[in-house]
Amino acid sequence: MAQDSTQPAPGTAPAASARALLPTIVPALLVGVVTSLVLLGVSAAAEELQHALWQDLPDALGVGRYSVAWMFAVLTATGVAVGLVVWKVPGHAGPDPATTGLEAPVLPLAVLPGLVLVTALVLAGGPSLGPENPIIAVNVSLAVWFGARVLPRTAQRGWVALAEAGTIGALFGTPVAAALVISEALAGQRVKGQLWDSLFAPLAAAGAGALTTTLVSEPSFDLHLPPFEGPGWADLLASLVVASAGALLGMGAVYAFPYVHGAFRRLRHPMLMLPAGGVVLGALSALGGHLTLFKGLDEIAELAADPDGWTAGEFAVMTVVKLAALLVAASCGFRGGRIFPSVFVGTALGLCAHALVPGVHPAVGVSAAVLGVLLAVTRQGWVSLFVAAVLVASPGMLTLLCLASLPAWLLVTGRPHMQLRPDGTAVR
Secondary structure, eight states: OOOOTTSOOTTOOOOOOHHHHGGGHHHHHHHHHHHHHHHHHHHHHHHHHHHIIIIIHHHHHTOOTTOHHHHHHHHHHHHHHHHHHHHHSGGGGSSOGGGOOSSOOOOOGGGHHHHHHHHHHHHHHOOSOBSHHHHHHHHHHHHHHHHHHHOTTSOHHHHHHHHHHHHHHHHHTSHHHHHHHHHHHHTTSOOSSOHHHHHHHHHHHHHHHHHHHHHHHOOOOOOOOSOOOOOOHHHHHHHHHHHHHHHHHHHHHHHHHHHHHHHHHTTOSHHHHHHHHHHHHHHHHHHHOGGGSSSSHHHHHHHHHOTTSSOHHHHHHHHHHHHHHHHHHHHHTOOOBSHHHHHHHHHHHHHHHHHHOTTSOHHHHHHHHHHHHHHHHHOOHHHHHHHHHHTSOOHHHHHHHHHHHHHHHHHHTTSOOSOBOTTSOBOO
């Protein structure tokens, strides 16, 4: 007897009705817009402060904007300023950032002003961290607080999902990134209904966040590298080798993370840990130059604008220094995320591969290296593929990256993450 086509197949969950999904649209759109505005507001404030610290002030004092002495002074001062906030402001600017990832904890409202302040200070002062982790934490906490008062019967995890999706959409300027992150998170959970039922509201939030960011700031991740005509056998080999090299390099930082974090933790007080971190970052900036400062997005555009403008040795130095700066900044207590600095590490490594072997196309080298480094640092397969692919506007690159991700994933799977438990041990 034929099965009724309106009934779900055996073993599948029934789909949610349109009536159940429609009421989620307005809250999702509202959360998406607000998450984007929070990100844009913090970023704009950080840019103004960065301009003052790195242009207006050194010009007024008659010192070089990116002289070794000035970089050392600003990074050390940033450590002191962030240390004061973490020490004195209520909530201490949230938990130890080494213990957090994209899945942010829900924080009391009293903690958020301090977290926003230190995030702006870090973005402006030059430590190698991005805004993603603290901004997601701020937006998640605001969404949960708002939801508890407006729709108290809605589960907290629903507001968390909307805020995370909206922020990720705003960060990358597209809801695709949020959909990939949420799909990966749902893979290990028992989902009620079908996948797209669970993605419906978060995708609306991500779309609203992405559209708001696009309308205000027009973000673009395309590095405008030399055109890549299409994959060949040499490109496949290069992508496999470079992605694996990026994964190995990233895993070196992952394995060092608990030890570097433990060394700073022995100082015990934020007014010792963070200034010490600033001093180390100042020394690293003297080795790597000003391009190894900040979260790295503007700097990778400068590298990509002239892929042959540095030697292989110079690219190698920038790669190692930026990775070390990311490791130190994430270990000593600076608040920030690891995705964007990792993109710089991968970009410099990929251009180093091109400088060493001119037959490695710059687009192939950069995309593959970014993929490998991100797989090691984030352990987020879809996000790593997405970020690596959007750096190069070439459909043929995606095939290479999918294949290159396989050996790179074998190198990182089952190994420690670049995230620690409260006791300082690595998460697996």
